[in-house]
Each structure stands twice: as structure tokens, then as C-alpha cells.
Amino acid sequence: MKQVIARRDWLKQTSLALAASTGFIPSLFNGESRTPPPAGPIRLHANENPYGPSPQARAAMAAAITASNRYPWDQTTVLREKIAARYGLTQDAVLMGAGSSELLGLIASFAALKPGNMVCATPTFNLWWTAAQQQGLQVAEVPLTAEKVHDLPAMVQQVNTNTRLVYVCNPNNPTGTIVDHAALTRFVTAASQQALVLVDEAYLEYTDEPSLAPLLLNNKRLIIVKTFSKIYGLAGARIGYALAHPELTQQLGRLQPWINAGPSAVSVAGAIASLEDSGFVSSSRQQNASARAFTEAALKKAGLPFIPSNVNFLYYSLQSDQGNFLQKLADHQIRVGKFVEEKARWARLTIGTQAEMVSFTQVLQQHFTT
Numbered sequence: 001m002k003q004v005i006a007r008r009d010w011l012k013q014t015s016l017a018l019a020a021s022t023g024f025i026p027s028l029f030n031g032e033s034r035t036p037p038p039a040g041p042i043r044l045h046a047n048e049n050p051y052g053p054s055p056q057a058r059a060a061m062a063a064a065i066t067a068s069n070r071y072p073w074d075q076t077t078v079l080r081e082k083i084a085a086r087y088g089l090t091q092d093a094v095l096m097g098a099g100s101s102e103l104l105g106l107i108a109s110f111a112a113l114k115p116g117n118m119v120c121a122t123p124t125f126n127l128w129w130t131a132a133q134q135q136g137l138q139v140a141e142v143p144l145t146a147e148k149v150h151d152l153p154a155m156v157q158q159v160n161t162n163t164r165l166v167y168v169c170n171p172n173n174p175t176g177t178i179v180d181h182a183a184l185t186r187f188v189t190a191a192s193q194q195a196l197v198l199v200d201e202a203y204l205e206y207t208d209e210p211s212l213a214p215l216l217l218n219n220k221r222l223i224i225v226k227t228f229s230k231i232y233g234l235a236g237a238r239i240g241y242a243l244a245h246p247e248l249t250q251q252l253g254r255l256q257p258w259i260n261a262g263p264s265a266v267s268v269a270g271a272i273a274s275l276e277d278s279g280f281v282s283s284s285r286q287q288n289a290s291a292r293a294f295t296e297a298a299l300k301k302a303g304l305p306f307i308p309s310n311v312n313f314l315y316y317s318l319q320s321d322q323g324n325f326l327q328k329l330a331d332h333q334i335r336v337g338k339f340v341e342e343k344a345r346w347a348r349l350t351i352g353t354q355a356e357m358v359s360f361t362q363v364l365q366q367h368f369t370t
């Protein structure tokens with residue numbers, strides 16, 4: 001008995017010593033408190049959720065480490081069922097990926113099976129275009145309106161028999177604008193007569209807008225991609241999904257090595273817990289809205305034009321900047337987006353925590369008022 005206790009003590013001491021030396025604190029496992037983020041630059045450049053992962057997700061992910069010697073097939077199917085239930089769909093309407101980026105690449109490969117073009121707005125989220133272009137798709141770019149919103153009438157005019165894919169990012173990255181739901185519904189119905197339509201709802205949970213998912217029941221040429229990287233705070237876990245009519249997911253799934261191959265056991269556990277942690281989602285939304293209002297007021301005071309945002313980032317113009325504001329931010333260890341539109345010097349800014357936005361606005365005030 002004595003020996004057992006001594007061994008237990010030894011184990012406890014050893015694991016605490018290990019935790020201290022690696023910074024891996026046991027409280028990670030109960031999900032109640034979090035390890036302080038490592039000191040480093042303020043990250044206002046990748047539209048991540050600064051509050052995530054949710055406490056419940058962290059606890060579930062820590063627990064899932066133990067089961068990581070097994071393939072997570074069953075749990076991934078449970079996750080697909082939970083996602084499907086949210087949208088009144090069945091689990092065969094859901095495809096999982098290691099982030100929605102992986103699925104954007106997969107959809108590009110699918111569309112490129114027949115040569116042609118893809119119709120997209122500009123600027124929009126275009127990181128995945130190179131993959132599409134490498135596979136032979138040409139990008140037909142349609143400028144946003146003056147208000148930085150998708151020009152749906154102009155886009156639909158570009159869709160023809162040569163079009164393989166039409167992409168709408170709603171809300172749009174980098175401008176943070178949304179398109180009217182009824183207009184988008186009409187657009188999807190019209191464009192999908194000719195081509196596959198892909199709607200990217202990565203940031204929809206920051207808004208009150210409904211998903212287009214109900215259209216999937218009757219539309220076999222619509223795909224919606226969504227992610228756990230944004231409001232759910234799991235960007236580093238790499239997990240996202242696509243929703244489509246089961247006949248279409250079956251065809252898309254043939255380009256995956258096997259269904260459920262992408263996300264890890266840890267990511268799946270985090271995603272399931274995140275879906276159930278509605279308190280975390282609403283508090284992220286509230287804190288983001290308040291830090292965003294604070295930032296918008298500071299931009300206004302500094303005389304910088306910006307597009308009123310619906311999401312966790314802002315689109316603002318530095319055309320009036322006589323100095324080099326972006327460099328000044330970099331000097332203060334604040335990372336922000338580069339110029340998206342060179343001519344009018346529009347750039348993107350992610351909304352961080354209130355404390356992070358105070359740091360940003362201090363540099364802003366100093367730069368533009370002195």
C-alpha cells in the first residue's frame with residue numbers, strides 16, 4: 001500500500017514537473033481556465049476567434065487525445081448527424097474536411113473535371129483559386145458594387161454554358177458585406193440552371209442571416225461550405241464541412257480517399273462540443289460586436305472610411321495615410337491584413353479582443369492625430 005501511494009505521489013510530482021517545464025497546465029483538461037496565450041504579436045490578420053476554443057471544446061479535445069490511436073469514423077458520423085440535424089438534412093448531405101479550405105479545393109477539382117470557367121466576385125476569398133486554376137479553370141472576376149457588395153445581376157450575366165462553378169462568399173471576405181437573402185435565393189436558383197453554385201458561409205454565424213441550407217433539399221447543384229474555424233474558434237484544429245444534396249455529396253465524395261478521412265479524433269471531439277456550446281457562440285458574438293463598434297468609432301474619429309461590418313473583421317481604406325500606418329502597426333507587433341485594393345488602399349482588419357483593439361486604436365490615434 002505504502003509503495004502504491006509513494007508511486008502515485010511520484011507520478012503526480014513528475015507530471016506536474018513536466019507540465020511546468022512544457023507550459024502544459026493540467027487545467028487544460030477541465031476546460032475551466034485556459035493556459036495564457038504565449039506572448040507574441042497581436043493577431044488581427046487571419047479572422048480567427050480570439051476567445052476560442054470554447055471551454056467545453058477544450059475539455060472534449062483533451063479527453064479525445066486518449067482515443068487517438070483509433071480511427072474516428074464513428075464519432076465523425078455522429079458529428080455529421082448533428083450538423084445535418086441543424087439544417088433539417090440527413091448525414092449523407094454532409095462532407096467533412098480538414099478545414100473548409102480542403103473542401104474548396106475538392107470542389108474546384110470536381111468542377112475542373114470538365115474544362116471551363118468559374119464566376120467569382122472580386123475582391124473575395126480567393127486563397128483557393130490557384131488550386132482551381134492549376135486544374136484548368138479560368139476565373140471570371142466580377143467587381144463588387146461601389147458599396148462592396150456582390151453584384152449578383154452582373155455575376156449572373158457572366159454565367160454561360162462554359163461555366164462550371166459560381167462562387168458567392170456570404171458574408172464576403174474581405175469586405176464583411178452580406179447580400180440580401182431573397183436576392184441570393186433567386187440568384188442561386190437562376191445560376192444553378194447552368195452551373196454548380198458554391199456559397200461560402202464561413203462567417204454567417206456572426207450575423208442574423210439564415211443559411212441557404214433549406215434550398216439543398218430541392219437543388220442538386222448547390223453546395224454550401226461552412227467551417228469551425230471562425231465563430232467556433234477552432235481554426236488550428238482544421239475542421240470544416242460541405243452541405244449538398246446527397247446525390248451531389250456522393251459524387252464529390254468520390255474525390256476523397258474515403259469518407260470521414262480528413263478530420264482527426266481530437267478535431268471531431270472539439271467540433272461536437274462546440275456545436276453544443278451555444279453560450280460560447282453567443283458570448284463570442286457579443287464581445288466581437290462590442291469590440292467592433294469600439295473600433296469603428298475610432299476609425300471614424302481618425303477620418304478613415306470603412307464599410308460597416310456584419311462580422312469579425314472590417315474593411316477600411318488608408319488612402320489618406322501620408323505616412324506608413326501598416327509599418328507602424330508592425331513596429332508595435334500588431335499584425336493586420338495587407339492592401340487588398342492597391343489603388344484606394346483598402347485593407348482588412350480582424351476584430352480581436354477589446355484589449356487588442358485598444359492597442360490597435362492607440363497606434364491609430366497616435367498616427368493620425370499627431
Ligand SMILES: Cc1ncc(COP(=O)(O)O)c(C=O)c1O
Binds near residue numbers: 169173227229
Ligand atoms: C470565406 C472563407 N472561407 C473559407 C475559409 C477557410 O477556412 P478554414 O479552411 O479554416 O475552414 C476562410 C478562412 O479565412 C474564409 O475566410
